Amino acid sequence: MSGTENGQAADEPPAARVPAVSGTGIPIRGNDIDTDQIIPSRFMKVVTFEGLGQYAFYDQRIEEDPHPLEDDRFRTASIMAVNANFGTGSSREHAPQALMRWGIEGLIGESFAEIFRGNCLALGLPTVTTDSETVTEIQDWIEANPDEDIEIDVEDATVSYGDTTIDVEIDDSQQRALTEGTWDTTAVMKANFERVRDRAQSLPYIEDAEIPEQR
Amino acid sequence: MSDGTLYDHVWDEHLVETLPTGQDQLFVGLHLIHEVTSPQAFGMLRERELEVAFPEQTHATVDHIVPTGDRSRPFQDGAAETMLEELEENVRKAGIRFSGPETGNQGIVHVIGPEQGLTQPGMTIVCGDSHTATHGAFGALAFGIGTSQIRDVLATQSVAMEKQAVRRIEVTGELGEGVTAKDVVLSIIRELGTDGGVGYVYEYGGDVVESMSMHERMTLCNMSIEGGARAGYVNPDKTTYEYLEGREAVTTGDAFEERKAYWDSISSDPDATYDDVVEIDGSAIKPSVTWGITPGQVVGITETIPAPEDLPADKRETAEQAYDHMGVAPGQTMEGYEIDVAFLGSCTNGRLSDLRQAAEVLEGREVHPDVRAMVVPGSQRVKAAAEAAGLDQIFRESGFEWREAGCSMCLGMNEDQLEGDEVSASSSNRNFIGRQGSKDGRTVLMSPQMVTAAAVTGEVTDIRSFEEVKPV
């Protein structure tokens, strides 16, 4: 999958296995960038995620000029480089959905808020981390080389840009889920339904009558 | 690795299987849903031709977009109407119980769960909302999830999760005058940072927490997420059981006694092992407010706003942004900072006790002529109980608007929004830029009592000096 033109929605679901993602980069600088900034809540009055890409960083885009998302050099970017505590705040999956639908396929950062990170995984978007200095170097490199590809290799836990390849951190379960294509957990957990029923039966607060038959 | 904590016990009781990714599949005891984060999940179920597996363990309400003024249907706001209709349709088809506006039970999802007794100790509770941590006040393991996980829960009544570390936060001593649970949690976030809890679940304990009411414990656990922790909890005790007894979703008689024994058994063992223990001196906590744009930018009301060089290096840039956005400078105090709006409500501080305490401060006084003040009860039941106690009269007579139950200006998804660069004194939980509906709006978080005092004086006010001033 490649980055999308003009911030148009990339609505097709990503491939099941995500051993690596690559494309040109976009730097979003600043610590503690919260989900209300990534997508303001007034754009969440919708019943599907379609078309959310156009609202990514909506308020920042009119404010700072030019916000990286408005900057022509980064229009087709698919790798986002961010700083610390990115995605802090609410559980809204609208936030990574908006980024994905804008064209983002993977994020490199200093650190991510937990629910945000989980939401990214549920969409097949890798979130890898490295130290603050390295992130800044990558952001600077992207600024200087907006047309060049940067690659997040999930399998090897590395990021490559220009002539440089660095080791990054990725948690084990994310790495496995992405490389094996098991990040969509519904099917995996559905297969254990008998055990789910057993579990329910063993809990004092679940009435037997509330436990469904195997569907 | 923690061992023998409530978190460990509840996790083990709900573990279905360890998945190939290394994550654990956990059975979900209670799934709460609302109109903003669930419709896409129902859509995904339809796409995959899956059904809701355990409709009895799911409960719905409408809170984020619901108007808090005119509630006649269809709503004036077409988008809000569509969202409610979609939810109504989804719950009807799946056979999910719905505390809708006509039931008298509607309200903020984290207020209605506890008040109906749905929230109980030892449960796993999830909701597509980060403040699900609130339910941890009962000794439940409660956390917010994203929409894809809502799909998982609807389809399998399970979530895939990794186990986290447990940090015990021990709040010792005794709270001073004018210091509330809100001030305690703001101080904890200030101390440990907005990302200090990443990777942790917080267990709150110590004398201060043990002597808190359930309402106060909910305020405390509610803002765990603002500290970066996905869940926070308090071990259940007599206070918990007294709150629960007699609520409609709670068993009665001998079964209740048996259940208490079970709840005791899942509490943290006296010799439990924690990954980290932090002690906070409760006696040193001052009535607190935020001065910036993250819930970690907190000062005691008489303390000065820190200079960049007083802050850790990674907090300086956000501080610069905060001075700029809020129009404040290091060395100033927040006392006297002028406000335009006073907002009393939210899942942090929109319960009956919050309104009662605010009304006590307000009685016989008047809202400042330049301030728009509103009370948005956390639920229809809170509203009804407040009206039965005559609190609405106190608010109305003083110049507060008395509105219908919902999230309202906590996140500005309905008609209750800041305009331009208005300043709000807010009892809610987030002061992010743009949070209350205007991208230039400014939010100062504080306790409900302090919101009330600010409404009267028109500026951020120290509750301790305010209370001495006799009402006119």
Ligand code: SF4
């Ligand atoms: S009151 Fe605010 S924080 Fe609580 S659920 Fe509603 S929007 Fe979220």
